[in-house]
Structure formats: structure tokens, C-alpha cells
Amino acid sequence: MKKIIALALSLMMLLGCVSAVAETDEKQTITMMDAFTVTYDKLPEGYTMNVQADTPMGFAAVIVSEDATKPQIVLSMAFSDAWYGVNSLTDATEDDIAAVKQDFYDVTEMNDGDITFEDAQTGLGTPLLIAKGANGAFAAVYTIFMSHEIEVDIFPGSQATGGVTDEDVARMVQFLTDVEFTPIAPAAE
Numbered sequence: 001m002k003k004i005i006a007l008a009l010s011l012m013m014l015l016g017c018v019s020a021v022a023e024t025d026e027k028q029t030i031t032m033m034d035a036f037t038v039t040y041d042k043l044p045e046g047y048t049m050n051v052q053a054d055t056p057m058g059f060a061a062v063i064v065s066e067d068a069t070k071p072q073i074v075l076s077m078a079f080s081d082a083w084y085g086v087n088s089l090t091d092a093t094e095d096d097i098a099a100v101k102q103d104f105y106d107v108t109e110m111n112d113g114d115i116t117f118e119d120a121q122t123g124l125g126t127p128l129l130i131a132k133g134a135n136g137a138f139a140a141v142y143t144i145f146m147s148h149e150i151e152v153d154i155f156p157g158s159q160a161t162g163g164v165t166d167e168d169v170a171r172m173v174q175f176l177t178d179v180e181f182t183p184i185a186p187a188a189e
Helices: 002-017 094-108 166-178
Strands: 028-032 036-040 047-054 058-065 072-079 115-121 127-133 139-145 148-155 180-183
Touching (some): 094 127, 127 166
Antiparallel strands (some): 028 036, 047 058, 058 072, 072 148, 115 127, 127 139, 139 148
8 A cells, every 4th residue: 555655656756757558549458467447438528648668567557647737647447465355445454444544654654544435336336545645745546456445546636726626536536436447357277
């Protein structure tokens, strides 16, 4: 978890150096460790995805809008030994969830109370943990799928006059609802 948030914050600093890739209308597919595929066909309107890392063990991308007042998004997916054998957040223990929450405090260096947490789910029922920084400093939508941490971090745009809003978070939950996570069937022997 700490590595994912640290990566997300690092990617945000690199954002100014990254040029946007062309947006396509075709479905895009990401394969994670030959365990599952992630298929998406639309980003929020006006956004493009800049892939930073695409390896069998992890994927990271910065998703930016052509409008600098709109939120900037970092998507990361990575296999986690700590979550080995855990298929979703519903399989996590209370101690596991407490550790995830503590990681948000540790990485952001915010104090207890500066981050609020809520349980949510996608329109398809995938359980989520949503973290929100004080005054809209950031928001994060976090889940587990087949031992992989999946996190969407949302930061205010570089020219935003306010912080991340509940509407911004709802838009990302909808984006995750539209994404297809499909386990890969084991090869026949």
C-alpha cells in the first residue's frame, strides 16, 4: 500500500514532464500476471491516459484532463504478497483494513482526523474503501482483486480553485463500475 501511494505521489510530480497519449475509442485491455484482465473503453470526458508502468506485476498510469482545473488521477494496480489469497475487500480482516487506513496516514503524513474513510461499492457490487483528505487535498478509491491492490488516487488539477469533491469521487466509482475485471481460466493440461 505504501509503495502504491508513494508511486502515485511520484507520478504526480512527473506529470508535468509527461506528454499525453492519443485517446482511442477502442477497448483497452491490461493483463495482470496472467491472473486476470482489465478491460476499459471509456475515460471521463476530456481525459487521456499516460501509462507509466506496464509489467506483469504492476500497472500505473496518470490520467489527465486537457482542462487543468479538473482533477488529476493516478491509477495503479499491483500484486501484493500481503494480500495473497485474498480475492476482494470482503475477505479482508478488520486488522487488514486498519493497516490500509494507517498506510494512508503514514504516506500522506496527515494526522488522525485529517483523512476520513467510508465503505462503498461499485455499481456491480465490488467493495471499495474510499479515503478523503481534509479540504479535498486528495481522495483515493481502493480495492483488492485476486491478491492485487487497485487504487485510483484523485488530486486537484494544477489550476483548480478547490479540492477534490464528492462528485469527483463518484465519477471514479462509476469509471470502476464500467471496467471489466475478468479472471483468466487456467490452461488445460
